[in-house]
Amino acid sequence: MSAVNIETVVEFLKGLQDQICAAIEHADGQAKFVEDNWVRPEGGGGRTRVLTNGGVVEQGGVNFSLVSGDKLPPSASAHRPELAGRTWKACGVSLVIHPKNPYIPTSHANVRFFIAEKEGEEPVWWFGGGFDLTPFYPFEEDVIHWHQTAKTLCQPFGESVYQKNKEWCDDYFYLKHRDETRGVGGLFFDDLNEWGFETCLNYIKAVGSGFIDAYIPIIEKRKNKEYGERQRQFQLYRRGRYVEFNLVFDRGTLFGLQSGGRTESILMSMPPLARWEYNFQVDESSEEHKLSQYLVPRNWV
Amino acid sequence: MSAVNIETVVEFLKGLQDQICAAIEHADGQAKFVEDNWVRPEGGGGRTRVLTNGGVVEQGGVNFSLVSGDKLPPSASAHRPELAGRTWKACGVSLVIHPKNPYIPTSHANVRFFIAEKEGEEPVWWFGGGFDLTPFYPFEEDVIHWHQTAKTLCQPFGESVYQKNKEWCDDYFYLKHRDETRGVGGLFFDDLNEWGFETCLNYIKAVGSGFIDAYIPIIEKRKNKEYGERQRQFQLYRRGRYVEFNLVFDRGTLFGLQSGGRTESILMSMPPLARWEYNFQVDESSEEHKLSQYLVPRNWV
Numbered sequence: 299m300s301a302v303n304i305e306t307v308v309e310f311l312k313g314l315q316d317q318i319c320a321a322i323e324h325a326d327g328q329a330k331f332v333e334d335n336w337v338r339p340e341g342g343g344g345r346t347r348v349l350t351n352g353g354v355v356e357q358g359g360v361n362f363s364l365v366s367g368d369k370l371p372p373s374a375s376a377h378r379p380e381l382a383g384r385t386w387k388a389c390g391v392s393l394v395i396h397p398k399n400p401y402i403p404t405s406h407a408n409v410r411f412f413i414a415e416k417e418g419e420e421p422v423w424w425f426g427g428g429f430d431l432t433p434f435y436p437f438e439e440d441v442i443h444w445h446q447t448a449k450t451l452c453q454p455f456g457e458s459v460y461q462k463n464k465e466w467c468d469d470y471f472y473l474k475h476r477d478e479t480r481g482v483g484g485l486f487f488d489d490l491n492e493w494g495f496e497t498c499l500n501y502i503k504a505v506g507s508g509f510i511d512a513y514i515p516i517i518e519k520r521k522n523k524e525y526g527e528r529q530r531q532f533q534l535y536r537r538g539r540y541v542e543f544n545l546v547f548d549r550g551t552l553f554g555l556q557s558g559g560r561t562e563s564i565l566m567s568m569p570p571l572a573r574w575e576y577n578f579q580v581d582e583s584s585e586e587h588k589l590s591q592y593l594v595p596r597n598w599v
Numbered sequence: 600m601s602a603v604n605i606e607t608v609v610e611f612l613k614g615l616q617d618q619i620c621a622a623i624e625h626a627d628g629q630a631k632f633v634e635d636n637w638v639r640p641e642g643g644g645g646r647t648r649v650l651t652n653g654g655v656v657e658q659g660g661v662n663f664s665l666v667s668g669d670k671l672p673p674s675a676s677a678h679r680p681e682l683a684g685r686t687w688k689a690c691g692v693s694l695v696i697h698p699k700n701p702y703i704p705t706s707h708a709n710v711r712f713f714i715a716e717k718e719g720e721e722p723v724w725w726f727g728g729g730f731d732l733t734p735f736y737p738f739e740e741d742v743i744h745w746h747q748t749a750k751t752l753c754q755p756f757g758e759s760v761y762q763k764n765k766e767w768c769d770d771y772f773y774l775k776h777r778d779e780t781r782g783v784g785g786l787f788f789d790d791l792n793e794w795g796f797e798t799c800l801n802y803i804k805a806v807g808s809g810f811i812d813a814y815i816p817i818i819e820k821r822k823n824k825e826y827g828e829r830q831r832q833f834q835l836y837r838r839g840r841y842v843e844f845n846l847v848f849d850r851g852t853l854f855g856l857q858s859g860g861r862t863e864s865i866l867m868s869m870p871p872l873a874r875w876e877y878n879f880q881v882d883e884s885s886e887e888h889k890l891s892q893y894l895v896p897r898n899w900v
Contacts, residue, residue, distance in 0.1 A: 334878065348877045359877065475856040475865075538869065545846035546856060555776040555847060564776075568839065568875035575871065576649045576660065577635065577863045 328353035359566035400533035403433035432481030445598035451508035629654035660867035701834035704734035733782030752809035
């Protein structure tokens, strides 16, 4: 068993960021990510990469960050008092892709690692992450492909891993005030350390490359499908729900904003354009009505 | 001194809603408010009025609601345990106007009354409310007029009322993660009962009509000013900040969404269209740069 080692995680994460950016650029076919390196005054920094106005991607960001501190604040260790006062490091890759074509779903993925250390004691660490898909005009075969890819990557880590993390994802990406999920889900996990460092690291590696295997084929399949102003308007309306989730419920976003994180990198998840309309309703016989059936947790594979 | 009486407040509020809608429709010159009456299963209901695609107003809502319950939930009485278990009623008028022309500021106003009762004991009640202005391209004379109107209406209620509620407004409408206020402020107050029922009611009456006196002349002055795509894009970008405030910080919005309030009426405050752009910067010599100087609290009158 290899020792707990944040350098190994960081090296993997930077490589993953490169790999995902390359895959998205290739699928986009026109625009390139622009990199923005930033330093966090309190420790660490990041490598934010943003692609805008591409052939496929209207706005997307793939961020790497490594942040650290001398002393865990009480708010961060409220439920784990044994961590208070420890030095800590957190690193991760987080991405959101907002495609232009309403037939391509928005997607989000994240893998992260946290470690809190204290001289003379065992380090406390865990991994977290996952990926989830937010279609506007869902295609059942795309959703099945997405979940099948998730299930396949989970398989080597245990029979129940997919089901557990799939349900966790459905629970997490839920808009209570709308009584609907953000999209069709995928995987979500946190506090993962029970398998030991090496296996946990292998799992987030599988999640990282699984995201590419899950998303790129959906882009390719839908990117040339023609759409009109009606589909565009529905997409903008539904992006409003994405904003509502991220700003009202997403713990990562809220913790980041409240703890003095880098606002521009955190809010890179926001859509380039979104709209709200009072009491917007869709006709029960319309193409748009189909979406509501996808925003209730379901077993896809 | 007149007795504490929610019917008097409700009657005033409904009249205020009518008055504000009439004033906005007159200034708009084209569109009319559409009314939507709704009932709250747990008690009470509301009268939501929305105007869209007007000559001046892109989207605006003026809502009246009266909601009630048998028993105050512990979350609502955490800081006032003497209220736990009381029957309660809350009523208010709340409005947000999102004009189309970027030279007209977005505005918000709210007046509200809360009462908790228990057989054989004195009722516990308070008023709250205020109004605030969110310009995109601020005109100093408009901001001074806005604050002068606020100051004048506060005058009869005490020498320090304007200053206190103006500062409260600056503190409340503050986006911590952006280190800027939502706009140029105005008035904000809560838990108001120290003057007795009648004077407090007179104060919210003054705030209600003060809003009309403060806002309508600004609409009239700016509604014919020509603008282009550049101003429109800046307005949409800045509306993103409005969304961020409402969903991350606004206690009324968050409490409403968490407590099972009527989502469509609560989120009527959202702009019809908003955009986000990574690391958007304005040139220091530009017209847009002026705004940042207005998003720091200042004494206007």
